[in-house]
Amino acid sequence: MRVEQIAVFLENKSGRLAEITAKLAEENINIRALSVADTADFGILRLIVDNVEKAKATLKANGFTVGITNVIAVEVADKTGGLAGVLKTIEKEKLNVEYMYAFVNKSGENAVLIFRFDDMDKAIESLQRTGYTILSGEEICAL
Amino acid sequence: MTLYWEEEMETLPRVGLESIQLKRLQHLVARVYKTVAPYREKMDAAGVKPEDIQSLTDLAKLPFTVKEDLRDNYPFGLFSVPMDQVVRVHASSGTTGKPTVVGYTKKDIETWSGLMARALTCAGATSSDMVHNAYGYGLFTGGLGAHYGIERLGATVIPVSGGNTKRQITIMKDFKSTVLLATPSYALNLAEAMESLGVDPKSLSLRVGVFGAEPWSENMRDEVERKLNIKAVDIYGLSEVMGPGVSMQCLEGNKGMHIFEDHFLPEIIDPDTGEVLPPGEKGELVFTTLTKEAFPIIRYRTKDISRLMYDTCACGRTLVRMEKVTGRTDDMLIIRGVNVFPSQIEHVLMGIEGVEPHYQIVVSREGNMDTMAVEVEVSEDIFSDEIKTLENLTKRIQADIKDMLGVTCKVKLVEHKTIQRSEGKAQRVIDNRKL
Structure with missing residues (x-):
């Protein structure tokens, strides 16, 4: 129940993000969610797309350094306390969040939380045990 | 007199x-x-x-x-x-x-x-x-x-x-x-x-x-x-x-x-x-x-x-x-009185797994002190989706250079293929000091 995420290394210089999105658009790749983590010198762009292999190949062909990592997508109701509930479970299980970001699906009813944990297996197990819905890559694309 | x-x-x-x-x-x-x-x-x-x-x-x-x-x-x-x-x-x-x-x-x-x-x-x-x-x-x-x-x-x-x-x-x-x-x-x-x-x-x-x-x-x-x-x-x-x-x-x-x-x-x-x-x-x-x-x-x-x-x-x-x-x-550089050869930097970089030999040394004078920045290209082998992993890498490079040369430098990770590839003798050093 993991989702493949594309990570791209970016130097902090103007136009890089625009270039990446343009290249993906040219290849008809849809971006479902993204986040940018940045430091003073560089950034890491993380993307959830509908075609991971094609996105990777496209970006690599355009000279970007690309990596694929597994993340967990948790679906929660888009209402007050949705994220807090998930994080409470995480805390109770003493799991460490490496990073996270979120998006709201088209219908607007649910929010999807993307997580990277230090212990992914334990996280999946705990979240499922607590009753959370964990989405697969296909499910995300179908949203 | x-x-x-x-x-x-x-x-x-x-x-x-x-x-x-x-x-x-x-x-x-x-x-x-x-x-x-x-x-x-x-x-x-x-x-x-x-x-x-x-x-x-x-x-x-x-x-x-x-x-x-x-x-x-x-x-x-x-x-x-x-x-x-x-x-x-x-x-x-x-x-x-x-x-x-x-x-x-x-x-x-x-x-x-x-x-x-x-x-x-x-x-x-x-x-x-x-x-x-x-x-x-x-x-x-x-x-x-x-x-x-x-x-x-x-x-x-x-x-x-x-x-x-x-x-x-x-x-x-x-x-x-x-x-x-x-x-x-x-x-x-x-x-x-x-x-x-x-x-x-x-x-x-x-x-x-x-x-x-x-x-x-x-x-x-x-x-x-x-x-x-x-x-x-x-x-x-x-x-x-x-x-x-x-x-x-x-x-x-x-x-x-x-x-x-x-x-x-x-x-x-x-x-x-x-x-x-x-x-x-x-x-x-x-x-x-x-x-x-x-x-x-x-x-x-x-x-x-x-x-x-x-x-x-x-x-x-x-x-x-x-x-x-x-x-x-x-190409010997003198940084704050210490002799630095690009080959020494290369030696350090090549000692770290996954680091490719694409690097450049940028020397500048900030205020009155010479500063050296080592730019290293991020290859797929060293790239990570986590900031801390990349920051640990820059710290490691910095520490290894300090050990080898006794000079503190800045390490900057740059995108793949952004450092000019040489067609003979590599231009390893960009010296921006106005001497």
Whole structure:
């Protein structure tokens, strides 16, 4: 129940993000969610797309350094306390969040939380045990 | 009135000087040929015998000596006296981990001390001075070389060495230091520290600064003079030839350093062809020692770019002046007084798994300090989706470089293929310092 995420290394210089999105658009790749983590010198762009292999190949062909990592997508109701509930479970299980970001699906009813944990297996197990819905890559694309 | 240390030698008419040089050169070449096998082999290979040196221009017949020769004969292979006559060794950092080692007899130390005293006298120092010696003590020739000269001069030496800036300022104030010996960047560091400590340089007794061991600009000289309220003069030297005190700027003249030609024979060559260039032309500086016993050196290629100026100097010294060194023929960088070769950086980077040999060194001057940034391309092998992993990598590279070179640098990760690929000799260094 993991989702493949594309990570791209970016130097902090103007136009890089625009270039990446343009290249993906040219290849008809849809971006479902993204986040940018940045430091003073560089950034890491993380993307959830509908075609991971094609996105990777496209970006690599355009000279970007690309990596694929597994993340967990948790679906929660888009209402007050949705994220807090998930994080409470995480805390109770003493799991460490490496990073996270979120998006709201088209219908607007649910929010999807993307997580990277230090212990992914334990996280999946705990979240499922607590009753959370964990989405697969296909499910995300179908949203 | 110009102060001299050895007036006769410093003001000899050229004819007299050249006759002394020739005699010393002939003697030196004969001795080196007899006592140092690598020199003998090179001379034999070039088909030149000591007897072929009949005039100073015959020097050009002799083969050059380069840094590699010192490494090949590490540690003592080029010494020309038995080790029981060697009273001291010094060494400089090497690119391949092997430093280059030089040695001195008792008489060499005396000569060096005398030349250093001569250099200090050029800067107007006398036995009544309190000399603050902030050059590093140790294998580096700077600290001890200067130290012995200060003592020879009869001045008081404060062997403070480098570092601990706050204490240095207290000492300067309390001991009433009048002469400062340091690298120019450290001098500016001192000036800045004084400012932040609220110490007015005008309240100090400092009068003159003798600066060397790294390239520095005329603008920097102005700044040091203004900030420390002193006169700043240039000293030049290198361990292979002796150490500090090979040449020295005088107070009276305008720029350039008098080469102590009664002990060191300078040439300027075309670095590409090795041909000796006519007086006044810019090229690579080459030195032959005339009096050194333990470690004589013949036609040593310094890789420093300079020019020889034979016009008369206001100070009355007839010794030729060399122009401030403006660059080097190779890619060696001098960062805050430390020699840095791109190959050393490469060595460190290549020791880290996954790092590709695509890197660049960017040197700049921020404020008054030299800074070095190493740009490393991010390959798929080292890339991670987590910031901390990449930050740990930069920290690791930084720490390894610091371990290897003793220099703190900034490490910047850059995108794949953003560093220009070479089509022959890689451009590893971008030097943005305006020297």
